[in-house]
Each structure stands twice: as structure tokens, then as C-alpha cells.
Amino acid sequence: NAGVTQTPKFQVLKTGQSMTLQCAQDMNHEYMSWYRQDPGMGLRLIHYSVGAGITDQGEVPNGYNVSRSTTEDFPLRLLSAAPSQTSVYFCASSIGPPNTYNEQFFGPGTRLTVL
């Protein structure tokens, strides 16, 4: 049981490049989320999914796309990287929504720098 895994751990991009951050979980969780963490701020939700085939926007979705073709995987795509997307990205999963006692399990994070 690996929990939530994210790849890569570190990435440097040039402005305008695209890439995909990978996230996978092996706990059969329906809920998966992507957050970004910036200095002096808490985590902010980018996109989330409540099950395979269902995704929705969080509070900072611009510049990012997601898809959920399987329960296990929830990749985050940066369409055209910008310096404002320099951040640490966390993927999280839980059995149910976090409005009840459903612990969110976080991946180790991906540190992205856009030059």
C-alpha cells in the first residue's frame, strides 16, 4: 500500500512549456484533489474529482486541466506554464468529501519552478 504517490518530485520548466504532474493512489478513494502551496499562504484547491469521469474546478483553476479516467489516477496538466505557477503542488485523496471525518491523505508534493 503506497498511499498517494506523485511524480516528479522536482521540475523546472520554461515559460510556455506544457507538462503533466502525475498522481496515483492505491486506497480505492473516490475523492481526489490538487492543491498548490505558495509562500505565506495555505494550500489552495485547484481542481478536484469525486469519482472516475467527474471533475470540477476549485478556487484557482486557471491554467490547469485535469481528467479522471480511472479511480487510481488524477493527473494535473499545465497547458502553457507561467512564472506565476511556480509553486509546490500536492495531490490528496480521501474516501469521502472533507466535510465529514474523512481524512485527506496527501502525496509528497511536486516542487515546480517556471522560469
Place this chain on the structure above:
Amino acid sequence: AQKITQTQPGMFVQEKEAVTLDCTYDTSDPSYGLFWYKQPSSGEMIFLIYQGSYDQQNATEGRYSLNFQKARKSANLVISASQLGDSAMYFCAIPGVGGATNKLIFGTGTLLAVQP
């Protein structure tokens, strides 16, 4: 809208002493929960403790306990007998309401440094 406030950007505590990390919140949801997470320098987010708004007693998990004062809308984390390994960022979080129930709203965090 939900709001979480952590007013202590950083704190020091001596090893083996207790420390209280403040968290106040605002919510329109009559039934809610509060989460505390720890983020060590290695970067991962570690769930510490949860308090439900209708729980009769303050939550405790080992050396972690919550001083939950519902009327004051505060849920302070108390760490007893601090250890060097407790040095980390600590985040308080609350679920969204209405159309935002599928997310946690995080405070800005408190950086705790435990001194030997």
C-alpha cells in the same frame, strides 16, 4: 464564506514544554469539522487531529489536543511535552460549504521551532 485565521506566523518553544497554536474560524455551516495538519521541512502534509463541531469533548491524539471553544470560534492546538521533531509548519483547516464542500480551506500556517 469560510475563513480560517492563524495569527502566529512563528513560535519558539523549549523542548519538553507545552505550546498552544492558535486557530480561529468563521463558518456558516452549523455542522462542521476542524482539521490540523503538520508539514515538516521534508514537505509532506501529515494529518494530526480532527474536531467535530458537535463532539462533546475536546479531541486528543497522544501529545496533541484541541482546545475547542465553539462560542469563540477557536480551535487551538496544544502540543504537550514538545520534542525536537515537532519543529514544523502547522496548518488549521475547515471544509467549505455549499458548492465548496469538496475542499478544505487552510489557514496560512504557524512555523513552530522547538529549541533544545
